Amino acid sequence: MASRREPPDLAALLRQKKAQEEAASKPRFISKKERERLAAEKKAKEEEELKRKETTLENGHSNGSSQPLRPRNEIPTGPKAMRADDRGNRQGDRREGDRRDDDRGPHRAGAKRGAPMDDEGRRTKMEMNDEAELRAKYMGPVVNQSTFSAKKKRRRTAANKFNFDWDPDDDTSRPDDPIYKDRLEPVFKRGGEESTDELVRRKAEAIRRGDPETGEERARQLLEQHERAKQAAKRKALGSHWSEKRLEEMKERDWRIFKENFGIATKGGAIPNPMRSWEESNLPRRLLNIVHDVGYDEPSPIQRASIPIALQARDLIGVAVTGSGKTAAFLLPLLVYISELPPLNDVNKNDGPYALILAPTRELVQQIENEARKFATPLGFTVVSIVGGHSLEEQAYALRNGAEIIVATPGRLVDCLERRLLVFTQCCYIIMDEADRMIDQGFEEPLTKILDALPVTNEKPDTEEAENPQLMKKYLGGKDRYRQTMMYTATMPPLVERIAKKYLRRPAIVTIGNAGEAVDTVEQRVEFIAGEDKRKNRLREILNSGQFKPPIIVFVNIKRNCEMVAKDIKSWGFSTTTLHGSKTQEQREASLASVRNGQSSILVATDLAGRGIDVPDVSLVVNFNMPSSIESYTHRIGRTGRAGKSGVAITFLGNEDTEVMYDLKQIISKSSISKVPDELRRHEAAQSKPQRGQKKVEDSGGFGGKGGWQ
Structure with missing residues (x-):
């Protein structure tokens, strides 16, 4: 008996199908020979199929x-295809x-x-x-395939190409456009034509006359719009010069240009802006009137920069070339300071001055005294000078009623302190003028004694509070205020820096021009002349040329040459006087007075007149002997070209001046109006700075010596 066949299991069929799908989905590697065999079989099959089709059609x-x-x-x-179609064409043709x-x-x-x-x-x-599927499985997807299209490239290039053709629809300047209905037409000002304001005013007047109904309102709107446009242009305009702007319109860029124009450089914390004119200086009106009466029309660069700083009760170091107006720069803030203090009376007149001014030479002290009295006397303040050459009894008598301001040389002031003729109980304002010169003359020790004799209860703190104007202007109880110290110098040697660090608190530093360089108002000339006889002949030619008006200053290095050269000049028919250290104080004052009032046209002097001597309107300075240091040369030629006026300095050089030729060439080359002569430029000694040891220069000037270490 045959066995009965079992029906297939559904789960087994599903598993079998799934296994087949997984097997089919797995990539199957085919070798190169296998791929070539399959391709050949496929090609042969296609050819065989094609032949079969052709044979079938032919049969x-x-x-x-x-x-x-x-x-x-x-x-x-077949024959049926020979029948005609409905359009009359034979199907055989088709x-x-x-x-x-x-x-x-x-x-x-x-x-x-x-x-x-x-x-x-x-x-x-x-x-x-x-x-395609096999290629993707075994070789991966196609990558780095270029998508470049020449057609797209041409289309993009043509789209970005600028079209220079004018499209009338792009015109936005149509006067009848409602957007521009109320716009003010620009009116440009040209040379020789009416101003913009006048043109707008005339246009407004024409509108009033042409439109009786609304012309008045339209004209008013036109004028208001023009005024608004002017104000906006002023606010946005950068091309306007600082002199054309009001003080509140000045920007940081304007102040930078202002400082560059006057050669002002400042540092030391929050520095106020310089003053552009006396009216913007914040000085009291009474003091401004005195300034105008004295004849100070425009402030000098050092005055522009230092006065606003000093008015904030800041300590100050002023570095400026000689003849720059430093005296008024420290006198005016000093007077404002002591004006706020109680006046001197019988109770406090013997407690000393309120302010002390130190200077290196008698002549400079007397010059500062005369200048200070111009401003202090109208305000009711007393100025007294203490210098050598006068008896101590005479100076004690001058101090009997007290003095708000004392101007002194360090040596004589120390004598007064040691003899108890003077105290500094209430002194709160210190000024050191020509500080570098005082150090050069050996006044470091007397200067230290004076500064140590000042009261310490009103010293400023050496913190950031010393830069706060509000705190420094406060009273410390009663009438006392913080001490304010100012130092003015032409150079900053190490000894001067040491004194400044010890006695000044967070000072503001103001530099005018380049320290130690001659001003650009002096034309410097150099002539190589050897021998005194040749130099005297050349000096005679210069004086007889008539190119230079008196007063004229001739500098020599030693005292005996001073009298000899003056004697020769007098024999040429010129009125002359001398100034050197062997003269008494009265003789010095008489010599300076004769030059200032015109009695003598030529002053022959040693370096005693090189610094701190102000003889107005000196047109020529002749260095009969070149000084041994470039600093002395700078101060000598600084006697001319002062107060903004021009001057000439002629220097005679010889083989004995080789040590200063390099520095002389450098300082002349920096001048914009001077030219280095070819002989000096080519000279061997002017090619490199000499290596010099410390050599003390002998000078019998009688004013403490030149003191310059060369």
Whole structure:
């Protein structure tokens, strides 16, 4: 008995199907030889199929019977096909066309007629898809395929290309556009034509006359709009010069240009802006009136920069070239300071001065005294000078009623302190003028004694509070205020810096121009002349040329030459006087007075007149002997070209001046109006700075010596 056949298990069939699908989905590696064999078999099969089709078609056409031999979906080829169609065309013709289409492939023939694709076309497409799937499985997807299109590139280039053709629709300047109905037409000011304000005013007047109804309102709006446009232009304009702007319109850029114009450089914390004129200086009106009466029309650069700082009760170091107006720069803030203190009376007149001014030479002290009295006397303040050459009894008598301001040399002031003729109980304002010169003359020790004798209860703290104007202006109880110390110098040697660090608290530093250089108002000339006789002949030619008006200053290095040169000048018919250290104080004052009042046209002097001597309107300085230091040369030629006026300095050089030729060439080359002569430029000693040891220069000037270490 045959066994009964069991039906297939459905779960087993599903597992089998799933296993087959997983096996089919796994990639199957085919070697290169296997792929070549399969490709050859496929190609042979296709050729065989093609031959079979061609043979079938030929046999069917020759036998006249198409039914058994005709492939599927082919058009009949029997006698019935010879019948005409409805359009009058023979079907045989269509058959010929179809045959031509069949030669191009069944896919293209069917596609051309809109017929469905035959089996051969479907197989070809499936094979192509299979190849693509195999390629993706074994070789991965196609990457780094370029998407460049020349057509798109040309389209993008043409789109970004600027079109210079004018499109009338882009015109936005149409006057009848409602957007620009109320816009003010620009009116430009040209040289020789009416101002913009006048043109706008005339336009407004024409509107009033031409429109009786609304002309008044339109004209008013035009004027208001013009005024608003002017104000906006002023606010935004950067091209306006600082002199054309009000103080509140000044920007940081304007102040920077202002400082560059006057050669002002400042550092040391929060520094106030310089003053542009006396009216913007914040000085009291009474003091401003005195300034105008004295004849100070425009402030000098050092005055512009230092006065606003000093008015904030800040300690100050002023570095400026000689003849820059430093005296008024420290006098005016001093007077404002002591004006706020109680006046001197019988109770406090013996407690000392309120302010002390120190200077290195008698002549400079007397010059500062005379200048201070111009401002202090109208305000009711007393100025007393203490210098050598006068008896102590005479100076004690001058101090009997007290003095708000004392101007002194360090040596004589120390004598007064040691003899108890003077105390500094209430001194709260210290000024050191020509500080570097005082150090050069050996006044470091007397200067230290004076500064140590000042009260310490009103010293400023060495903290950031010393830079706070509000705190430094406060009273410390009663009448006392913080001490304010100011130092003015032309150079900053190490000893001067040491004193400044010890006695000044967080000072503001103001530098005018370049320290130690001559001013640009002095034309410097150099002539190589050896021997005193040749120099005297050349000096005679210069004086007889008539190019320079008196007063004229001739500098020599030693005292005995001073009298000899003056004697020769007098023999040439010129009125002359001398100034050197062997003269008494009265003789010095008489010599300076004769030059200032015009009695003597030429002053022959040693370096005693090199610094701190102000002789107005000196047109010429002649260095009969070149000084041994470039600093002394700078101060000598600084006697001319003062107060903004021009001057000339002529220097005679010889082989004995080789040590200063390099520095002389450098300082002349920095001047904008001077030219270095070829002989000095080519000189061997002017090519490099000499290596010099400390050599004390002998000078019998009688004013403490030149003191310059060369």
